[in-house]
Amino acid sequence: GAGVSQSPSNKVTEKGKDVELRCDPISGHTALYWYRQSLGQGLEFLIYFQGNSAPDKSGLPSDRFSAERTGGSVSTLTIQRTQQEDSAVYLCASSYWTGGLGTEAFFGQGTRLTVV
Amino acid sequence: DAKTTQPTSMDCAEGRAANLPCNHSTISGNEYVYWYRQIHSQGPQYIIHGLKNNETNEMASLIITEDRKSSTLILPHATLRDTAVYYCIVRVNNAGNMLTFGGGTRLMVKP
Numbered sequence: 001g002a003g004v005s006q007s008p009s010n011k012v013t014e015k016g017k018d019v020e021l022r023c024d025p026i027s028g029h030t031a032l033y034w035y036r037q038s039l040g041q042g043l044e045f046l047i048y049f050q051g052n053s054a055p056d057k058s059g060l061p062s063d064r065f066s067a068e069r070t071g072g073s074v075s076t077l078t079i080q081r082t083q084q085e086d087s088a089v090y091l092c093a094s095s096y097w098t099g100g101l102g103t104e105a106f107f108g109q110g111t112r113l114t115v116v
Numbered sequence: 117d118a119k120t121t122q123p124t125s126m127d128c129a130e131g132r133a134a135n136l137p138c139n140h141s142t143i144s145g146n147e148y149v150y151w152y153r154q155i156h157s158q159g160p161q162y163i164i165h166g167l168k169n170n171e172t173n174e175m176a177s178l179i180i181t182e183d184r185k186s187s188t189l190i191l192p193h194a195t196l197r198d199t200a201v202y203y204c205i206v207r208v209n210n211a212g213n214m215l216t217f218g219g220g221t222r223l224m225v226k227p
Binding site: 004033042043056091093104105106108109110 | 159161162165217219220
């Protein structure tokens with residue numbers, strides 16, 4: 001596709017339910033990032049995938065959060081037993097790396113998650 | 117990655133140049149300076165990056181001081197659509213490194 005695509009664009013869920021957020025990176029991009037942004041706040045890093053390397057999960061706030069990236073392309077961020085404090089915009093970005101140098105990261109429009 | 121310091125907010129008159137400063141006094145030799153912006157309700161957008169030389173593209177110019185401890189992003193003719201939060205990030209440009217966003221500068225372009 002032309003850019004990073006995220007789905008759904010909006011998601012309302014009940015507290016305690018599980019949700020899955022999807023990210024389709026730009027074709028050929030080897031790096032994929034997940035961030036979240038609470039209302040009026042800055043971007044908080046969650047997890048980073050680069051090629052076949054083990055992902056950097058250092059930003060995941062709790063064990064209710066997990067992410068996977070299948071076939072080096074599409075990624076799914078899963079939040080189990082959602083809490084109201086999980087309400088935020090979840091942003092995905094991708095970039096291309098070769099020879100140790102990378103392009104800039106391109107961001108999707110985000111998924112707005114509201115936990116009620 | 118080195119920490120950056122930016123003013124919380126700035127105003128600029130439409131049509132004038134917007135000069136957004138960033139301090140990164142602890143930057144190391146292999147760290148690049150990146151600028152992104154985030155317009156309300158959108159994902160962040162890449163603007164420009166550089167290592168030590170000044171850079172210019174269709175969006176902006178990046179001026180990096182000789183000691184690399186600070187930089188300025190210049191929007192030569194600001195428009196209302198340039199109203200956004202501007203993030204200055206320093207990072208090593210390698211595959212093991214994610215972007216770390218600070219608070220940024222909220223630029224308000226006024227008519």
